[in-house]
Amino acid sequence: MSSSLFPLDDATCRSLAEVHGTPCFAYSGAAATAQFASLHAVLPPRVRLAYAVKANPHPDLLARFASLGASFDCASIGELERVEALGLPPGRTFFAGPGKRKAELRRALAMGVRVQAEGFEDLARLDALADREVVVNLRVHPAFEVDEGNRIIGGSGPSAFGVDEEAVPALLDRAAGLRHVRIRGLHVFAASNQRDAAKLLAIHGAVLALAKRLSETEGLAFEQIDLGGGLGIPYAPDETPLDLKALGQGLSELLAKHPWFQGELILEPGRFLAGPCGTYLTRVVRIKVSRGTRFAILEGGINHLIRPLLTGQAFPVKAVGKGEGSLPYTLAGPLCTSLDRLGEVRLPELSAGDLLAFGTTGAYGLNEGMTHFLSHPVPPEIWVDGGP
Ligand SMILES: Cc1ncc(COP(=O)(O)O)c(C=O)c1O
Known part of the structure; x- marks a missing residue:
């Protein structure tokens, strides 16, 4: 039996177990390629796919996604180093995470990766480390209601991630004196494992509306809006897969509805691409x-x-x-x-x-x-x- 829940047929499972012993994990290159391609094919040209390395940092999987044109979302030095080993051109790596240490930020700066600043500390530490302009994205924890049944990311309650939306003006006032750091992007990741395209698009729509408000009220000019991960996959035969066509179509419509934004959208799926x-x-x-x-x-x-x-x-x-x-x-x-x-x-x-x-x-x-x-x-x- 080979299906979307079981990428390997019984004969392959049996020979893998005989050759490698058990327990073991096996990752199908063909299934990884097909999954990446199925999503990539429906996305408008202004949407970039950045694989969230935390979902599975296996070097062969990273190399496969890199060869298919992926960018990468990292959340530690260990992940950054795994992506660095791929020898990608600059501009394809992001660094997020609520607890970045100074040494990690120093390393990220040296590698030239784009930091998703999660609070004033990230901005101030980067500013102190830099000797030239550093362009970053600001991760915001939105105030809009998100129904995230499984609370992996945490929905709209209190959160360790990002700056609370209502605290953004005060953060920008504090950051006004920083010499090198420039905020040119917004990052919001509000809910995980969503298989309902309409729910995902409702969140993405709310993020674009938030970006518009922030650009109007705070004068921020965004060249990137990172919509985070959260694309869901079925874990049981009765769970329907995400409607990719509807997602792609909805993202095109969102871009058309927000002509003020001429930059690029970023999706950072982990589970969807690797699961x-x-x-x-x-x-x-x-x-x-x-x-x-x-x-x-x-x-x-x-x-x-x-x-x-x-x-x-x-x-x-x-x-x-x-x-x-x-x-x-x-x-x-x-x-x-x-x-x-x-x-x-x-x-x-x-x-x-x-x-x-x-x-x-x-x-x-x-x-x-x-x-x-x-x-x-x-x-x-x-x-x-x-x-x-
Ligand atoms: C910043 C960030 N981006 C992307 C992801 C990937 O999420 P998912 O696997 O739900 O797509 C995560 C997961 O925790 C994350 O923290």
Whole structure:
């Protein structure tokens, strides 16, 4: 079976498991290319695609998207270095994130990447580091209502990201004395995993209206408006995919509705571009029935796929070579915590050694394990016994 939820057919899953052992993650180059191309094809020429590296920083995936013309949204030195290794021409990398340290900003300046300033500190630190004009975008946390069911980004409540919209005038007053930093772009990312094109477009429309207000009331001249990520993908057979044609058409209409803006729009999808290409393969270690619940205990669990625990959203799973089935299983990992669950599913009868394939695991899969997320360095562990 190969479908949009499962990019690899059973024979390929089986040979990958035999050659590489399990558990493992496999990313399909063909699926990644097809996903990128399907979105790129519907976008108006003034919309740029910047892949959000945090979704999956695998070097081959980055190289594939780079070869297809992607720009890149990074959120740490680790991510910037992975993109730097691609040897791209300047102007294709952005640097966002609410906690940028001075050393990171210094490095970003040296690399010539465009910073999404998330507050006065980013602006002031860049200004102090720079010896010539530095053009940045300002990330704004909008005041408009966003219904983000899963609260990955946080909807319209309090947020660690960006400058609250109502605080922008005061921030600009403080920034007026800075010598080198110039704000020439707006960045807003308000909601994640949206499969409804109309909802996404409503947010994008509100962002353009916000940009217009800011340009009129604050005199900001925007050459870029970054609409963030948030394009959703199905994780279950009954979830409909995002209507790409409607999205492309809606973006064209928005540009036509805002003739004052002659710059470029940027989309930064992570999940949409990387999710569908991924498969996580793991074998069943044993079956246990406990007080009426049938557990399939697997080689890997939340140590490899933490997302179901964080968001309550399971990944689709199939029993390789066994077809459909209707026996209820609780999928448990090998960790000694009852939090280690990958979902409640219906599968054919399983036994030890059977191979399971979790589809759509190309984004926020292995790298969402929190020490890997955003490619930040792993902190050292220090044994203290009498001195520092
Ligand atoms: C600044 C920024 N851009 C883009 C993304 C990618 O979002 P998604 O994977 O929902 O498209 C994120 C995700 O957290 C983000 O923080």
